[in-house]
Amino acid sequence: MAVRAAVAGASGYAGGEALRLLLAHPEVEIGVLTGNSNAGQKLGALQPHLLPLADRVLAETTPEVLAGHDVVFLALPHGQSAAVAEQLGPDVLVVDMGADFRLKDPADWEKFYGSPHAGTWPYGLPELPGGRAALEGSKRIAVPGCYPTAVSLALFPAYAAGLAEAEAVVVAASGTSGAGKAPKPHLLGSEVMGSMSPYGVGGGHRHTPEMIQNLSAAAGERVTVSFTPTLAPMPRGILATCSASAKEGVTAESLRAAYEKAFADEPFVHLLPEGQWPATASVHGSNAVQVQVAYDEAAGRIIAISAIDNLTKGTAGGAVQSMNIALGFPEELGLSTIGVAP
């Protein structure tokens, strides 16, 4: 029997991607769609790629219209999810694709977001140690940030296996959809095409504490993360190039073994054959993760690289995967590991 799902914030990129995936989910029936500034408009004018929903009209995001659904996906600006979730009651599965409930340490939240901490929900990254168990039967899910998804999957096996020193350096390139649909001059096509540029340099990006949280948990000690995000001239995709000093005694073989073990039974993570490297095009539109790892002996560093689609595995795909676990559906239901390439 299908569950009925509402999407709050259906006019943005995260909401649109959630709908794209939910339309293909055999156990989901799409309920109310909301979008504040676009309330009253047809979805076909805002998300013309979602052909089957072209005539759906967006409602305003109120507790009343969201009531009566089994699942509610929230794609709202940060700070708005708590109030909505509270009104929905404890029996509704609320899947928050925003940041509000990802961080465990209120001090982290306050430092990076400048507002009171709303709480912590089970974290929607099943591939982490203990990740699935935390989601089973849960009625609240905090979907990870796109960068933390890519970075945590690239590096946690090295930390979990005790192979890496507690200082990671991460440079990640993201497609522009990660910056959202609100029009700003620096996100214009004229500005981004043909250009690479960094932002949030020096430790200021809000996804940094989330990476630290995940990697520290895997390592059993506090890991520092130097994180530099860059904007790449492509609509989708994250390529995360991560490294950490190798602990003494690490070899290419022990490293490979740790990654093989970590991902042996993972349906969405593909540890590439040796010599092949991730490419974001290969996971375009899919929930798959490509990972590869190398040991740079001369520099003494472990290099782990992952590619995800920031909107799919990095946001809405991770949300649906987590929903599947929470509701007891097969984890892969409605999700694909096949990229749209070239």
Place this chain on the structure above:
Amino acid sequence: MAVRAAVAGASGYAGGEALRLLLAHPEVEIGVLTGNSNAGQKLGALQPHLLPLADRVLAETTPEVLAGHDVVFLALPHGQSAAVAEQLGPDVLVVDMGADFRLKDPADWEKFYGSPHAGTWPYGLPELPGGRAALEGSKRIAVPGCYPTAVSLALFPAYAAGLAEAEAVVVAASGTSGAGKAPKPHLLGSEVMGSMSPYGVGGGHRHTPEMIQNLSAAAGERVTVSFTPTLAPMPRGILATCSASAKEGVTAESLRAAYEKAFADEPFVHLLPEGQWPATASVHGSNAVQVQVAYDEAAGRIIAISAIDNLTKGTAGGAVQSMNIALGFPEELGLSTIGVAP
């Protein structure tokens, strides 16, 4: 009961797209994959986005390895399909994504391809008048060219309704995957990014006679087509801007009515609401077609514009749709009308 499908030419773009779609088809089991120059290699090294088939090894394209399948998709260089089809026998459904069997007039074939004509197979564009009937139960399908798919769908309603003069002017922009995967200097990323350029100008493109064939059939008279293809800096998609002089008495209303009638029951063609125009991103990776039409009163011309994904509806999606009809499956089975956007 599933049918077993082989793909000959699995390392190229058309073959890869066929596999992407067949993997999602509930009634198809993927059989042998072949690729001549890449025979012996794993598909994962050649088509890394097709994760579930990563360990499949390509065979050489021989009648022996293709035998024993219910369906064989051919993605071969032109001129090679006839020999393969002959060996497969009359009971195997052969779906040719190449050009060999598209043209009815041997003179057209010889003029544009410079070799003897192999014959004519039922034409895989079900949306054309009489298109479905020709495919039902057929064991041979000639999949249309990508440009003719886009152009014929944009213009045939005007011709079928007797609204357009028999001279069409078409300028179409195609993503680079339409030019194939064989590496050539002018197809390098360095050359195509940031650049638009035409090719095959002046009536020389091989898809021209196919457009003329389709539009003339709809019009009931010989239609001339001035066709200029252009290469656009994107991997996928065709935007076809087509026009023809309006016959006397044409109005915006009569034009709209003709298009509404032509596409009323079409599952894959979406005539956009007035004021909205096609975009290739909206149909990226999907089998949908976006169409819009306008009457330019000052110039006296009908402007009809379509957007397709050249690899999906323009090649492998059209192939699967036609296969569904030929085998008696629901026409939409395994195909999506949802684009991967942004």
Place this chain on the structure above:
Amino acid sequence: MAVRAAVAGASGYAGGEALRLLLAHPEVEIGVLTGNSNAGQKLGALQPHLLPLADRVLAETTPEVLAGHDVVFLALPHGQSAAVAEQLGPDVLVVDMGADFRLKDPADWEKFYGSPHAGTWPYGLPELPGGRAALEGSKRIAVPGCYPTAVSLALFPAYAAGLAEAEAVVVAASGTSGAGKAPKPHLLGSEVMGSMSPYGVGGGHRHTPEMIQNLSAAAGERVTVSFTPTLAPMPRGILATCSASAKEGVTAESLRAAYEKAFADEPFVHLLPEGQWPATASVHGSNAVQVQVAYDEAAGRIIAISAIDNLTKGTAGGAVQSMNIALGFPEELGLSTIGVAP
């Protein structure tokens, strides 16, 4: 002795390109820069590519700050140039990169812009018949629109030589900078990358009457133009694919001869060798125009294609070229015919 030039609207794309070119002009000294909403900001924050002007502060656009210059370039929203020009007095050379003074027929202006017509200035397309003479010594220049520049240069030789019927069909692809720097959702990188889409279809684009004006003048009769602009996933460049029915007796040779004659002495227009076709990358950042022409005998049409950089030859380069003529400088001074490719 250098002339002193001000640029009003220096924070936008046209103003920025004017500055890029004027910085390289040996007879120009850059004076005041203005920008209304950005007044008070440093140019380095708005146009970081104009390194030598990084510390310049934008003034508000007032007659006072613009006074005292030999030349004033206007890159203002349409409807604002007349008031500014009036205040500058008749001895200042005013080069308007906006639309206000391009059209001769007030009815055209009112139909397409919906406001009273401000007048007509000498038209800055020296390559047109009589074009240079109109600019020599002039103190007012109306810089053509980017599309009309590309289209007029592609087609006027055929009309001037009496080879083409009076109905032209134009489909042009433009880089996104043609749509300006004001942020709008459909111009986001996420939306335009990987996508082609038309706009202003059916005769509504404001550059249409300007094309008709130019081609009709060349033809000596009223030419209709069916014009469809499309947005291409690149920051710069226009590829204009233009065609018209050939008059009786036209041959490939007579056509080629007409184009060779028209461009024989043109420093910026490069009629390509036969068999080679324009590409926007080849003229990226340059004032050059690539043109090629073909006769499609089967369709009975002349196909003329041009490539320009919409910001250079299509806007600020055309402006500087016209300024050179008006001030008696060598026409090519400070301008390049070398594109930045790949």
Place this chain on the structure above:
Amino acid sequence: MAVRAAVAGASGYAGGEALRLLLAHPEVEIGVLTGNSNAGQKLGALQPHLLPLADRVLAETTPEVLAGHDVVFLALPHGQSAAVAEQLGPDVLVVDMGADFRLKDPADWEKFYGSPHAGTWPYGLPELPGGRAALEGSKRIAVPGCYPTAVSLALFPAYAAGLAEAEAVVVAASGTSGAGKAPKPHLLGSEVMGSMSPYGVGGGHRHTPEMIQNLSAAAGERVTVSFTPTLAPMPRGILATCSASAKEGVTAESLRAAYEKAFADEPFVHLLPEGQWPATASVHGSNAVQVQVAYDEAAGRIIAISAIDNLTKGTAGGAVQSMNIALGFPEELGLSTIGVAP
């Protein structure tokens, strides 16, 4: 009096860029152009953006045709420069844009290139400590690699000032022109557009020892470099994100001061104002370098980021700049700090 310059390897990207710059150089007259596989062809067919040289015919690369020039630019596959240079005699200025003479340590060369070391020439990165002096009057110049240019300029000030520990981590994104013009499947536009991917991971990229050489010289101790290059969907540009552990006592102020001092008199390096970050679009086609630096206190790392055009400052612009110094011309002659943006 102008010098006469030949370019060997004029059909590739480095050779084409050298010609683009030399055409704009007031003291250079362009002599013979060579290109082995393309000998006999017109340059207009191979480099259509170099309009003024369209009718030049490529010669074969022989000592005879290169004789009689004041300067010879070599854009040859590695391993071929020594033989050519030897024949040219000691009075000709030979500027090698290939790798052959960059490395000082023969062991480095042999390890990374697998052939005998040809020697070491004065290194064409004038901004390095002592860099200019080494070039003055020299008749041989080894132009740096594109990545080492970007990385060395980003990091040497921190090392020269004793602020950084001797382990650097570099992740750089390059436009595809860095991979050259020889057509390979993974460089097709269809493959690179919309995709980011790494290559040469784990210390294997040939530019690594060159970075180590430069940074170690600045630091006065052996610096390790973990270098990961990535291919970005753009034709030009390198964004180098570099970091190193900060030594004790480093502050944001001391870091900024070191960079201000290092670049105070540099005509091509622009240390951006605080809060502004490099973008490759800003230096497109120019010889400028944008640099910014930050201190990530939480991670204890210095983050230095640079943007260059890989073909200009990263190859041919650096070559011309070094030629200017060697010949006693003003260093900036014929070179621009203005990018072509957007």
